[in-house]
Amino acid sequence: MPVLIAAVVLVGSLCTLDLLLTLGVVKRLREHTELLAKVSENMPGMPPVIGVGEEVGEFTAVGVDGEALTRESLRGDTLVAFFSPNCEPCHEMLPRFVAYARARSGDRERALAVVVGAADLAAEQVEALRPVARVVVEGSDTALTTAFRIKGFPTVLRVAQDGHGHAVVAQNRVNLDSPAVAA
Template sequence: MPVMIAAVVLVGALCVLDLILTLGVVKRLREHTALLLEVSGNMPGRPPVLAVGAEIGEFTAVTVDGEMLTRESLAGDTLVAFFSPNCEPCQEMLPKFVAHARAAGGGRDRVLAVVVGATDRAAGQVAELSPVARVVVEGSDTVLTSAFQIKGFPALFKVAPNGDGRPVIADNRVQLLDTPTVVA
């Protein structure tokens, strides 16, 4: 009997030691994750985005109103957003974005919204966005999505000209909402 008690105590002590070591490893992994997010410039729950100061790629697109857009069309400070009709976080973000765009100075010329998806599925988002933004619907031709290197939805940027007058990312963490994102 004393051997059995000693074995149970030994197994219990080993289990407690294992639990302590496991908790230490979990804590260390959380610290490493936070450091990696800080170094990469990304926030938890958000897809990787272009860094502040990154130049936007060349593009040519046509808005739903028939206006031709190029990279040079993004003169001055411009709010740019990417949505997808089958993205729940996009649906949650849309009213907040519309309210923010309506309140921002500069009107429609300073706001660009890109809806990525089939035209028929994008109609609802286009209707909400059109009064406050120039809207582009991207189906299979994803020129703007490529120019901004979009990896998930929703994505929101402030674009401004750099010293040479070329549009660059001025802010990739626009604070108008706390909505999670969906990876593309």
């Protein structure tokens, strides 16, 4: 009987120790999650996208409809979005972007959508975006993602003209869930 009592006390002690260690690990993981969130928001020298007020870099691209696009073709208040066919959040955001772009202006010239990936994989996204935006598919040529310094997908920006007529980022995180205001 004393051996049985000792075994139960030992197992109980081990379970208590295991529980304490597990709670410590969970607490530490929460701390790390908070730190990683802060770092990704405030990564020095590596913003998640181009900053508000920064000028869009030079680019030349050809839309799926054959239209040549450059930085100068971003006139007025333009909605710019970057999607990837391999990105699940992109597929979830796509219908919201289409609805927002349609409600915002109804003019394809006021929206630019860039699908980064192979043309055959991008076909579904291109067809959904075509009625509301000028669409560019970027494969190996990443002129637009470089000009906008895109580091992740999906990304939605708003570009406007500054006082000198240059295309600058007016908003680098567009909330597609808020009502669009016609431009």
